[in-house]
Amino acid sequence: MSTTMEGRDLKFPVYVWEAPVRLWHWTMALAMLVLWGTGYFIGSPLPSVPGEASESYLMGYIRFAHFAAGYIFAVAFLLRVYWAIVGNRHAREIFLVPLYMLRPAWWRSFFRVVAHYLFIRPRNDWHQGHNQLAMAAMFGMYVLGAVFMIVTGFALYGEGTLAGSWANRYFTSWVLPLLGQSQAVHTWHHLCAWYLFWFTIVHLYFVIREDITSGLTVVSSMISGWRDIKN
């Protein structure tokens, strides 16, 4: 609803992140932490556990935690998609980037943000939700990355749950031939986990940076849901 490019006439405070979006955000963040940790140790296991096999279940628990967090991640993602449909317009932003990209105005705003981050423009524009570069990153890195991780993740999960299981039927059966074979799917899954990790570093940095430099609340918005002008 911005009338000027700078967005200084926008109405604040504004309720940007509705409760389901906030819940999704923090659930997913937690799930991702667990997924990275356990995923790493599935690929490169801890030193051997001594004693009888029946006395420990270390890899089993690590894998269980990975699968459980994976399910939570996937379900949270699905709910988030649902909320994108029924929630406010900010809930849709990160999914609709390809449509926005058809509009020249979007690109103009996009390059203004880029110019700011390249220190060409001293101040960033104000947005109620994401700025255009953030939106693009959310879509290109997070949304696509998450979909890829969910699809390959369930494809790998379906290998263990065997033919006949839903994961095997809906994911494993076509993902493996598509990417060649199981080992290749593992490698891609692994690489994409790192892709999301890179995204997270960038995300954290810009969130904190915007919080400090933009004059709008950013970090606290994901807790309270409200975005306001800092005094």
Added chain:
Amino acid sequence: MSVIETQGFKLDNSGKRVVVDPICRIEGHLRIECNVDAKGKITNAVSTGTMWRGLEVILKGRDPRDAWAFTERICGVCTGVHALASVRSVEDALGIAIPDTANIIRNLMHATLYAQDHLVHFYHLHALDWVDVVSALKADPKKTSELAQSISGWPNSSPGYFRDLAVRLTKFVESGQLGPFRNGYWGHPDYKLPPEANLMAVAHYLEALDFQKEIVKIQTIFGGKNPHPNWLVGGVPCSINVDRAGAVGAINMERLNMVGKIIDDTIDFIDNVYIPDLLAIASFYKHWGAIGNGLASTNLLSYGEFPDIANDQSNKSLLMPRGAILAGDLKNIHAVDLKDPAQIQEFVAHSWYKYADETKGLHPWDGVTEPHFELGKGTKGSKTDIREIDESAKYSWVKSPRFKGQPVEVGPLARYVIGYAMGNPEFKEPVDMVLRKLDVPLPAIFSTLGRTAARGLEASWAAHKMKYFYGKLMANIKAGKLDTANVDKWEPATWDKEAKGAGFCEAPRGALGHWIRIKDTKIANYQCIVPTTWNAGPRDHKNQIGAYEASLMNTPMAKPEHPLEILRTIHSFDPCLACASHVISPDGQELAQVQVR
């Protein structure tokens, strides 16, 4: 039309051309063309290896510890020989000494292959050259039983046993669906066995087919599967545990007992079926002691095998001796050094590869390979439809290796002649026994018959050596020497920046060598010269012919359109063409422009 004189042979390609493509009952793809004169005598022979896979190109840039698995896939018949040569080449390059127990297990696995491979060769790849399946239908089961019992104590020899077989065989033939036996050269005038001997041989063909799969279980126990068991740089992958918890996951007493039993059964089968059959059949084919000599009485090579002392490749340690005979001088056994660039070289004057100077040979560490498929002007047919090949130009995917510039024969016969010439009783006495039993003079060994006989004797030798290695293994376990792998240099970080090594292996078919260069922990260069390359290779720049071509010279053919005689002699070498046709290209990427130091 031309006449070439070389090595005492007169190659005359003016007579009728006989083309046999493919040669059946071998590994891989081989084409033989011969010219026969009016009397049916072979006056010119041309051996063409008709496949190329480029494995060494594929090996470049890979982890040297993986090379055994790639090279093992060179051949699934002599499975494991390339793996053994490969791990030895890497160990040589990196200076890894394997534990004694690992050495014994390797010897045991390798001897297992000798026994099984020779058995399969004799019965399933070679026997039908000598045994007329159709004639077996006329056999009297009772007389067959008498014959069988007169040559061996093998229990499957009752008249009823042979009668059942004769009935099955008759029904089979009457069905009209002859399967693998269709269009055989049955009734050929040079099938000399009486019907009873044929029936007995068919019975043993089937028994051997059942039994060969038992022998390889030893490789399965130590290597996990067969064909293509697993090997390991630094030792063997299987651990030994006969005392403590978890023994079920290792080589334990139950596994060892199984190995022991298979060894006993193997000795039993080879000594009571294979050897008696061999002698019985050979007694009807003594005239083949004068056919197929080729290079056998002049040039022979063996790298030796079965180091009794771990990591020692000298003749003090090798149970099967290393050496070479040149110009038929049995008194002078040449020392063999795989690393001497003057000894082993490959030529490509008549092979589908290109060198800058094709009059020079190259040692495998410095090999150049540039595939170059090109047919001579005298070829009949077209590039993709060769009717008759032109041997004056390039004509094979196999290179021409030479030892001190000479073509040599490798294989069981070479090993037996070298062992015999060295006076080693393990090789001399069995040969003398065969000569005595068949009542033929010593030169009869330099022949198609001699090759086949040497292979049989060697199968028996190997089976008894399995027992010997088994005893050593048990003694080591008793003494607590359980180590099966040396992992000091497992991690690539411990390797020198550059290294090169040579790995030998005397395979069932003959001398096999792998040469490796390692740079920055990866394979920079890999080259194999395999037994069938030595034997099947085409002519060199001086038109010297290799073992196959030489052995076919002057062979009389009864019916040239039914090439039974060609099959007999070629099969006596046990060809393995997937092995033979290979190539190295150290620059790997661009095959058309490979330049190698």
Added chain:
Amino acid sequence: MSDTFYDVLRRQGISRRSFLKFCSLTTASLGLSPTVAPQIAHALETKPRTPVIWIEGLECTCCSESFIRSAHPLAKDAVLSLLSLDYHMTLAAAAGEQLHENALHTIEKYKGNYILAIEGNPPLNEDGMYCIYYGKPFVEAVKHYAKDAKAVIAWGSCASWGCVQAAKPNPTNAVPIDKVITDKPIIKVPGCPPIAEVMSAIVTYVLTFDRLPELDRQGRPKMFYSQRIHDKCYRRPHFDAGQFVEKWDDEGARAGLCLYKMGCKGPTTYNACSTTRWNEGVSFPIQSGHGCIGCSEDGFWDKGSFYDRLTTIPAFGIEANADKVGAVAAGVVGAAVVAHAAVTAIKKASEKGSGAKVEEK
């Protein structure tokens, strides 16, 4: 030896009574009148053996060697009683012209009713002359023999995926057979080689039930290739417990712990090794102390060293795997972030120094 289906069943201990019962059940299941049962029995008693043409391209004959290791049925019985192996280079008595005639005879006489089994694969570079067959490119024989075949069996990883000669850089351009045969049902039986009893089981399935086994999306029979070696590995409890072999021949190796850290590809390999096992169930690679190398998987030669857990990614240098690539990139991203933050701080400081003009803009 010319046994019919009935003779084979009899020899396997099935009585005439059971055989006739089998025939009536078959009749019923096909929805036919019970009077047809004797006809079916008669057909099975007299049915000729199915002809098989078995050709070999770029390969190492390990598939043929594996096939003759079959214990149940014995290779002897499979070859002589169940099928008619009309053409097989490694076993045939005939050679050259006569062998060639055998193939032509079967194609002519059993048009549309023979099975083509292919071991190895055709190279396409150099007009296919890296594998010459009767003076011609092998690929021509593949197409010729496939034309009138009822079905095609792709033996081993060569015919199924390409295998070792198709490993990078695939100098001969060797291709799996489904790249040159596109109009026939193909049963892929991967493995280097496939397990003997798996091979004979697939052949006997086709001959006994007169239909192809159920195949997965990649053309492999589900009965043998729908589970990973890992799923049925007897060392799996050690994996779940986190108990691994750390070095060759260490205490863990002697106690039969999990080979995961030694690069075992059991968790990514679909095959029956851990259940059917090898050579009449004697062992399989993991049981004998070496990890699985994944030989039944497409492109297994190009998935990094057999001893690495994580696949090497050659595009990123010789020792790179996903974790190394990921960590290095994360470092780069982190450094970029720090640099950007530093510039931001400097800018901000200089803005403050120049007063509040910007704020008022």
